[in-house]
Amino acid sequence: MRKEKILIKLLHGLTKVLAEEADRNPEFARKIEDLLTTLSQVPERPKPKRRESRNVELPDIYSEWHARGEEEFRLWLRDRSLETLQGLIKHHDFDPSRRTSRWKEREKLSSFIADQLRGRLSRGSRFMRS
Secondary structure, three states: OHHHHHHHHHHHHHHHHHHHHHHHOHHHHHHHHHHHHHHHOOOOOOOOOOOOOOOOOOOOHHHHHHHHOHHHHHHHHHOOOHHHHHHHHHHOOOOOOOHHHHOOOHHHHHHHHHHHHHHHHHHHHOOOOO
8 A cells, every 4th residue: 555655745735846847848738738648549459359159059968867867868878969068068168267178079079968967966866765
């Protein structure tokens, strides 16, 4: 906080000296004016474009899991496209830390989805009575 106050004082004094000199010297005033107008005309950097999300038809993985069983489901999941697998992870919020966002291997993504789904289904079964 103390350094900020010193800096504010310094800048205030500097502007005061510049204003006094600009009043006495019209050439100096013109140079300062030119400098300030060029600073205000600096173009803004364009904002990065967001990648358009493709509308990929996502299958119902819960019904597929129950219809096929775990091993068959893993094999079925490997045949899905990379966009579909990434869409499933995003849709079902399997990866809140987004560590899989850079993965490009379908086998690795499908294994991740199957493991996450098995974990979710096992948590739900704990509340059922046998």
